């Protein structure tokens with residue numbers, strides 16, 4: 001729906017405009033008209049509706065310059081430069097010519113009420129709406145570019161840091177492993193060294209046990225392993241995978257990923273993966289896709305993981321739409337590409353989460369439970385390693401859909 005704000009202090013003009021525009025469909029969309037007869041009401045309407053596409057504005061209302069004050073308010077106070085403004089006036093402003101008005105004010109067109117046929121009016125409005133659409137698309141594109149550049153630089157940084165951390169981390173892991181080995185009663189060599197030191201290994205072990213040294217080492221090992229898995233994910237950003245691409249049957253791959261997800265301990269226990277209804281909508285005869293099997297499998301697992309978690313939170317918040325948690329997987333051929341979709345009916349994402357979901361380290365999960373790397377790694381695998389595309393669509397409270405395109 002196009003939202004059009006009509007501002008005019010003459011009720012008959014408002015009425016006539018509504019009659020003219022009502023039920024019209026312009027550029028494939030219907031029209032919603034908001035009519036106001038004072039500048040104050042118009043200001044309020046602009047504040048309340050940030051998505052107004054077009055303002056049709058009278059100039060002489062409370063004062064001879066009311067309309068221009070309003071334009072100033074929209075452009076400078078609200079900093080709204082997207083809404084198109086068409087000035088429609090009966091009297092000429094300060095005796096200025098229309099071209100002079102257009103030069104001084106950020107307006108789209110200047111019409112004189114006198115010579116305004118419906119045909120001309122609708123034409124001007126259509127052009128303004130097309131221009132508005134163009135501005136919105138451009139803004140979205142610029143936003144996406146900024147977001148992509150941001151992701152690239154964070155990913156580069158992440159990969160750099162991961163390289164630096166990798167060595168010391170391996171040393172830590174190895175050392176913990178060695179300590180555990182060297183205190184194990186099962187190794188004959190340990191008994192010997194204990195004797196050389198005039199001690200009994202059993203006693204040393206009993207001491208360590210009593211002081212909870214083994215438990216502490218266990219914690220250290222677990223934490224180090226978690227760090228290692230984060231680092232491994234971060235390293236993905238720099239690796240141009242050496243693995244060879246091979247022709248892969250996506251249907252088989254998706255089925256295998258679902259099977260693997262079902263075996264994942266966390267998914268099974270924490271997120272009741274088995275209770276989730278899995279719907280497969282696979283086209284027949286989808287051709288094989290050249291890809292790195294393990295990488296695409298990782299992407300699918302990341303998506304299934306997120307979906308299960310999102311539905312678990314949704315059931316928790318009682319906001320699941322039809323109560324049965326469900327994931328729909330779709331595979332279709334689209335020209336020279338294959339389209340793969342993973343859709344859930346979980347909690348969905350708000351606007352900010354949608355924008356930032358692919359950013360490395362962005363997570364809304366509790367500290368310690370999510371690293372915020374799942375989607376960024378997936379995005380990297382699809383776009384950089386496979387020259388594909390990955391996008392998402394989401395509505396809060398209703399669910400989320402990830403769309404992947406892979407070239408054939």
Ligand SMILES: Nc1ncnc2c1ncn2[C@@H]1O[C@H](COP(=O)(O)OP(=O)(O)OP(=O)(O)O)[C@@H](O)[C@H]1O
Nearest residue numbers: 306307310348357363364370371372373374375400
């Ligand atoms: N299916 C989904 N439904 C709702 N929100 C989602 C979904 N998938 C991702 N998100 C949102 O995007 C954020 C980033 O996801 P991502 O997979 O990158 O990280 P994470 O799941 O938080 O942590 P990790 O995957 O590293 O364990 C999530 O924290 C969540 O807010």
Ligand SMILES: [Mg+2]
Nearest residue numbers: 305306374375
């Ligand atoms: Mg995740």
